[in-house]
Amino acid sequence: MNVELRHLRAIAAIGDEGTITGAAASLHVSQPALSRTLEQLEDRLGTRLVNRTTRQLSLTAAGHTLYERAHRILNELDDALSEVVAGRQPLRIGFTWAALGDHTVPLLQAWRAQHPELPVQLQRRSDPDTALRRGEIDAAIVRTSDAVESEVLSAVLFTERRLAAVSENSPLAERSVVRLADLADQLVALCASAGASVDLWSSGRQPRTFEAANVDEWLTTIALEEAVGVTAEATEHSHPHPGIRYIPLADASPVTVRLIWPRKRSHPSIPAFLLHVRHMANAAEPWLRKSPPVLSRGDLSDAWPHERNAPLP
Structure with a gap:
């Protein structure tokens, strides 16, 4: 198929940037040159990799597969070259x-x-x-x-252990331990990284939840007493907050x-x-x-x- 590294760098940059303009800038080449490289790659593979319109660009299923693998191949090459030079x-x-x-x-x-x-x-x-x-x-x-x-x-x-995270002004903040039922009537802030989900509660006792975008949003929402949270005990060390109290959950799975x-x-x-x-x-x-x-x-x-x-x- 005669696919070259420049082809892989092209599809990786296009997937990262989402536009030909941005990808060309990141590779320090002109837009026409990058477009020709992409067309050449598609011709050699015999399949369309990018859907292009006047307003939008998106990777096809084949393009997304190659995009992920191209990153891996290029990173492996960089690692191999670095290891040769620096051990x-x-x-x-x-x-x-x-x-x-x-x-x-x-x-x-x-x-x-x-x-x-x-x-x-x-x-x-x-x-x-x-x-x-x-x-x-x-x-x-x-x-x-x-x-x-x-x-x-x-x-x-x-x-x-799992911990409950509550505002320092919450009535729960005075407790030495809480149970999942104590949180069931409150809004629970979830975050994909926190190690908690609504499945912790039994069916019929599941609380209302919302998904925080990141740890900062999660912490702020809880500190403002707008919600409570459930997380792993490592969070108490890595993300202390003056407005939040972390309390052991007695009946939550580890x-x-x-x-x-x-x-x-x-x-x-x-x-x-x-x-x-x-x-x-x-x-x-x-x-x-x-x-x-x-x-x-x-x-x-x-x-x-x-x-x-x-x-x-």
Whole structure:
């Protein structure tokens, strides 16, 4: 098919920018030149990648597939070239909400002391799943259900208690513990990153909810006493707020904290990082609710053939 890197950079930029004008500017080429590159790519593949009208541009299904893969290929190339020049690249771990809470710094400090040759970088991402697919990060810390994509491996790190988040002026703020029923008659602010959903409440007792766009909106709405929230205990450390009180939820199921990474192209430091977190969990106080390390959608023999007989981290 004779597809070149310039073709992949073109579809990646068009998908990112949403316009030929913006994509051309980001690539430092003229609009006619970028349009010709796109037409050439479509001709070589024999399929339309972009729907173009005088007012709108959108990727076709085939275009979106190539757009995602192009990002991954280009990032892999950049990583490979950087590794040739500068040696092994850092393990980039994305997170969207609270990383590992107040244990993030001690864990990373211990890692640096024990593995100075294997740097780890934490990167806050609004959409770590997409960043993972594109190869922009190597793994992600998530607080989600058991379901993961077929191309992703997942290991349980530990579990956390759930907390209620209420305004300091709320009558609930004086309590040492609350129950889900105490929140059922109030408006509950949800956020995709907070590790909570309406499914926590039994059918017939589910509260009214609204979806906050981000953590700042979530915090402000709760502090203003317009809503209450439910979140993982790491939030109390990562997002303290003078107008909010975090209170343990007595009857809410715990939040599972997982590390996810691609089934293919896995960073060679992931096994060691998993072992490190598990060691910290076993040595720590109850802050890390000990959970059996579970790999889903595959096992170590799939991810690292040379570790086929190694114990699970």
